[in-house]
Amino acid sequence: MSKAALHEIGPASPGAEAAAMGFALALTASWNPPVIFWAGEEAAFAEEGAPYPVGLAQYGLDLSRLIVIRAKKREETLWAAEQGLAAPGAVVICALGARGKALDLKASRRLLLFAERNRAHCLLLQPEGGPSAAWTRWRIAPAPSDGVERELGPPAFRAELTRNRAGPVGQTFILDWNAHARALTERALVGDLSAASRDGSFEAVRARAGR
Amino acid sequence: MKRSGRAPGDDRPLAIYAKQANAYQLTGVDKRASELGLRLAMSLADARAIQPKLEAVEAEPEEDARALDAIAGWCERFTPVVVVDPPEGLFLNITGCAHLFSGEEALRDAIVARLYAQGFSARAAVAPTPGAAWAFARYARKPRDDLEALAAFPVEALRLDPQAAALLRRLGMNTIGQLKGAPRGAFTARAGERAMLRLDQAYGRAREALTPRRPPPPVFALRRFLEPIFTTDAIMHVMQDLCTDVIAKLEIRGAGARRVELVLFGVDGRDRVISVGVSRPEREVKALIRLFREKLNVVAENIDAEFGIEAARLDVVHLAPIAETACELVVSEEGRATSEQISGVADILSVRLGAKRVLRPQMHELHAPERASGWRSALSETRDTQTLEPPADGVQRRPIRLFSPAQPIEALATVPDGPPIRFRWRRVLREVVRAEGPERISGDWTESAATRDYYRIEDHEGRRYWLYREGLYGEDETPRWFVHGLFA
Numbered sequence: 178m179s180k181a182a183l184h185e186i187g188p189a190s191p192g193a194e195a196a197a198m199g200f201a202l203a204l205t206a207s208w209n210p211p212v213i214f215w216a217g218e219e220a221a222f223a224e225e226g227a228p229y230p231v232g233l234a235q236y237g238l239d240l241s242r243l244i245v246i247r248a249k250k251r252e253e254t255l256w257a258a259e260q261g262l263a264a265p266g267a268v269v270i271c272a273l274g275a276r277g278k279a280l281d282l283k284a285s286r287r288l289l290l291f292a293e294r295n296r297a298h299c300l301l302l303q304p305e306g307g308p309s310a311a312w313t314r315w316r317i318a319p320a321p322s323d324g325v326e327r328e329l330g331p332p333a334f335r336a337e338l339t340r341n342r343a344g345p346v347g348q349t350f351i352l353d354w355n356a357h358a359r360a361l362t363e364r365a366l367v368g369d370l371s372a373a374s375r376d377g378s379f380e381a382v383r384a385r386a387g388r
Numbered sequence: 389m390k391r392s393g394r395a396p397g398d399d400r401p402l403a404i405y406a407k408q409a410n411a412y413q414l415t416g417v418d419k420r421a422s423e424l425g426l427r428l429a430m431s432l433a434d435a436r437a438i439q440p441k442l443e444a445v446e447a448e449p450e451e452d453a454r455a456l457d458a459i460a461g462w463c464e465r466f467t468p469v470v471v472v473d474p475p476e477g478l479f480l481n482i483t484g485c486a487h488l489f490s491g492e493e494a495l496r497d498a499i500v501a502r503l504y505a506q507g508f509s510a511r512a513a514v515a516p517t518p519g520a521a522w523a524f525a526r527y528a529r530k531p532r533d534d535l536e537a538l539a540a541f542p543v544e545a546l547r548l549d550p551q552a553a554a555l556l557r558r559l560g561m562n563t564i565g566q567l568k569g570a571p572r573g574a575f576t577a578r579a580g581e582r583a584m585l586r587l588d589q590a591y592g593r594a595r596e597a598l599t600p601r602r603p604p605p606p607v608f609a610l611r612r613f614l615e616p617i618f619t620t621d622a623i624m625h626v627m628q629d630l631c632t633d634v635i636a637k638l639e640i641r642g643a644g645a646r647r648v649e650l651v652l653f654g655v656d657g658r659d660r661v662i663s664v665g666v667s668r669p670e671r672e673v674k675a676l677i678r679l680f681r682e683k684l685n686v687v688a689e690n691i692d693a694e695f696g697i698e699a700a701r702l703d704v705v706h707l708a709p710i711a712e713t714a715c716e717l718v719v720s721e722e723g724r725a726t727s728e729q730i731s732g733v734a735d736i737l738s739v740r741l742g743a744k745r746v747l748r749p750q751m752h753e754l755h756a757p758e759r760a761s762g763w764r765s766a767l768s769e770t771r772d773t774q775t776l777e778p779p780a781d782g783v784q785r786r787p788i789r790l791f792s793p794a795q796p797i798e799a800l801a802t803v804p805d806g807p808p809i810r811f812r813w814r815r816v817l818r819e820v821v822r823a824e825g826p827e828r829i830s831g832d833w834t835e836s837a838a839t840r841d842y843y844r845i846e847d848h849e850g851r852r853y854w855l856y857r858e859g860l861y862g863e864d865e866t867p868r869w870f871v872h873g874l875f876a
Contacts, residue, residue, distance in 0.1 A: 192816070192851060195789060199876020202788065211724040214733075226789030226874055230749035230761035234776035235786055236876065240749045244734055244766055247745045257737055264725035264733050296723045319850035319876075327822050329846050331782045332876040354876070356778035 181312035181343075182292035183285065185301045189318035189337065194225050194275075194304075196319040199236075200334050201270050201300045203354040203361050206237040208298065210268040213238065214261030216246040216254050221274035236332070237356035251277055255284060262291035262299060273303040285310040306340070314340035320351050323364065331355060333364065401439055405432045406447035415447050419509070449475070459508065460601050465653035465699040466499060468608055471518075471598040477525075479518050479598055488612050506657070518598060519590030522547055523564075538590060539565030546586040556583065564590070605649075605703035607641070609633035616655050616696025620684050623652065623697065627680055630702035631673045638707065644669025647706035650680060655695040662687060664739055667731040667767045669708040675732060682739045734766040743767050751776070755829055757842075757872065758792060785827075785844070787854040787873030794856070794870035801857075807843040808855070813871050818853075822846040826857075844875065852876070 184204075188197040205213055215228060222228075234240050246261075248254040251273065258271035271288070273280065280303060289310040292299045306314050316337040322330035332354040338346055351364040401421035405412045412432035421442065426435050435442055453474060460470045460478055466489070469481035482495060489495035492514045503510045513524030520535055523545035528537065538545070541564050543556045559575075561567045567575065567587060576584050588594035609630045617623065627650070638644060646669055650662040664679045684691075725733075737746040747763035754760050779785070799808035807823035825843035840856040847853070852875035859867040 192849070195851065195874035195876055199788060202876065212730045212733075226787070226791045228749075229787055229790035229873060230751065230763075231757070231776075232784065232786035232788045232790070232873065232875075233749070234751075235778050235784055236788055237778045240751070240776065243749055244730075244737075245747045245749070245763065246737060246741065247747070248741065249745075253741060257741065260733055260736055264729050266724040267730075267733075319852065321850040322822060322846055327824075329783070329822050329824055329844050329852065329875075332784060332852075333850065334876075335850075355782050356784065357780050357782050359778075 182297065183289040183299045183301065183311045185285075185303065185306050185309055185311040185314040185340070187302065187304050187306060187314070187316055189316040189335070191275075191304075193318045196334055197302055197317040198225070198270075198272070199332050199354070200315065200317045200336060200352075201302055202233070202236060202238060203332070203334075203352075204300065205268045205270065206239075206356070206359050207361060208268060209239075209359070210266055210298070211242065212261075212264050212267045213243045214246060214258070214264075214267060214269045215243065215272070216248060216257040216261065216269065217272035218251065218254055218274050219247050219249055220276065221272055222247060224274065235356060237354075237359045255280075255288075258288060258299060259291045262288070262297040263295055264297065265295045267295070267297040269297065269299045271299055271301050273301070275304050279303055279305045279307045280309065282308045282310060309340070311340065312342045313338060320353075320364070400441050400443045401426065403432075403435060403442055403444050404447045405435075405444050406449075414444075452476075457601070459503070461659070462657050463499065464602070464651070465612075465659065465701070466495065467610070468602070468701060468703065469600045469604045470602075471600050473522075477522065479521065481598075481600075482514070485610055488610060517590055517592045518596055519547060519586060520592075523590060535591060539563065539568065543567055543583075546583060546590060548583055548586060552580060552583055555580075605705050606707055607634055607637045607645075607704040608701055609637070610699065610701045612699040613697070616693075616698050618693050618696050620688050620691075623650075623684065623700070624677070624681060626700050627677055627702070628673070630700060631676045634702050634704055635671055635673055635676070638671050638704065641707070642709055643707040644671040644710045645676065645704045645706070646670075646708050647704075648676065648680075649703045649705050651701045651703065652691065652693070652697045653699040653701070654693060655698050660691050660693075665743060665767045666735050667738075668728070669710045670735075671710060675735075679735055679739050682736055686740055731766075738765065738767050757786070757829065758790065784875055787852075787875045790873040791871065794872040797855070797869050797871050799855070799857075799869035805841075807845065808869065811855070811869065811871075813853075818847040818851070820845050821848050829856075842872070 186197050186201050188194045228245055230240055233243065246257040248257055254271060254273065258269045261267055261269040280301065285301065288299045288301065301311060316339050318335040320333035320335040322328070322333060324330035334352045335349060336352055337349045340346055352361045353364050354361055399420065401424050402418040403414045403421050403426055404416035406415045414426060414428055414430045414432065414435055417426045417428065424439050426439060432444060456472060456474065456476065460472050463470045463478060463480055467480050467482050467485045471479040473479055482492065486492040486495050489498055496512045496514050500510050500512050511525045513521050513528060515521035515524050516535060520538055523538060523541050527541045527545045543561055543564060544553045545564060556567065561570060585594055589596045611626050611630060617626070645666060647663065647665050652660045654660065662680070662683055664683050670676060734746055743765040746766045748766050750762050750764045752759055752762060795813065797811045797813040799811035801808045807825055808820055810817060810819050823843050823845050826841035828839060828841050830839040838858045840858055842854060842856045845853045845855050853871050854873040854875065855869060855871050857867045857869055
């Protein structure tokens, strides 16, 4: 997954936007990029809450590498994302709000092109996805903590791979985010992925996702 | 300065008058009135007697001051250093600018001609010192720039007030030459130091500090066009020249540009300023050009150059030293953006979207969650962002997203001091499955001193919230609940 340049991430249902963003941020932090651009629309920041530096630092993001772009509209967000992808190795989180249509194929191709040219990564966050040039598409829901009764565990996700240009789709993973180690680890296998390796690292997920 | 805003064909003599010492005196006459024998300081009644057809207009000093300032602003297309010398004068420091206008004489003539075309008659002179220029502009029949010529001028040409000039004349000093040749000590005592200072300033023997209308930029480049230009492409073409000039000057100073302003002087007399900020001292022509191209894309409609642009000036209004070694020592890993590349992207984003929309996080030493961190422009001076390591236990105590302001919710708690068992937010009822807290945060918010008890909550679907209760049970009627942020 880390080699491909464009991935789509969306909430599995309304109300899971924070989990979808959490998943995107976890991937970003695990890749340790030289710079992180988080481009979003002003309206979406108001709706879903503004990025909170204290929390982001706890989450494992290097704040000195983070640049947040508060765009006024969709076109500005996309333009900003393309600019961000000009920095080699960058991760650009391009968050498109719930309002407005899903990105069309042409626009997603542009993002892919920009990202590939500079070995950067673009994580495209949008609720619904139409035809897209993205390598993978993930539907993210929060996963309940499984630790001590009444206590909150580390951030956890139920990630369903609904599109995969290089392999099978339909797998679902339960992933825990270890902010300290900056690693997404698989909690347990769900579905019928008996052949999956069980080393618990995200490498396994990537392997099975065909990357 | 004389205004001629009259209908063409109106050839009556025009005079301006003002009340002085309880009588109306002429303070300005136009060319025709002057030919008919009207003079400054003549009383209005006398003038009317000589010329019954005289059109007399009362002076408006404030209006005149505004007009003078407007003319000064217009003159900034010839040099950035324009000094307003009320009530009717302007000094232009044309050092290093005249060659663009094929010489000082040509520049002076161009200014006078252009002012005349706009309805202002002006006299102008080029001289090595401001004092000499002042004298030549007012007392010379033919404009000359030779300091020797000063000697023949009356002492009034030294910018003296009338009493000081009258005193010199009583002492037998009628011309500047006489004053210059007189024994210095005696005259300093009697005629005052000011007259002597003015004399020295006119001859360049004493420095004169004039305050320009606008602080002059430390580095600038100026271009004037033979034909007005209209298009963004043409402007960008000129920018190439201007940037090259400016950067050569910056190199000599060992500095880079932090803020650059492009001033476009329209044929219509208006100037348009396009300003670009850079996050680190910039000294690359290409980078500057790119930033201005972005900015021009955004502001192109506002330039509105219907009649074209006749001159352009590029000002470096803010510069900073460049550490020469720093550039060479940066070794970048393959495929990883260098900090130069990253600030380059941040600059482009800021130019197009505005500096308030491209932000870097910043930590503050404050307890109130909404003040513990904030954002600064990515263009602002790079400060070392405190690196906060995630906690070793991996537990998230602060949310990744924060609502500002916090959103009120309806919450039901079973124990007065405990977490809610369910709450309604955005019209959806959420069952609390896990809760940790309270974490009591009180203190440095100013507007309300209320204590907040924060809880970290997970609902039946695994969604996580940062809730707080404001106020304590027992104090006032019902504590209020809010959702302040969301965890991943």
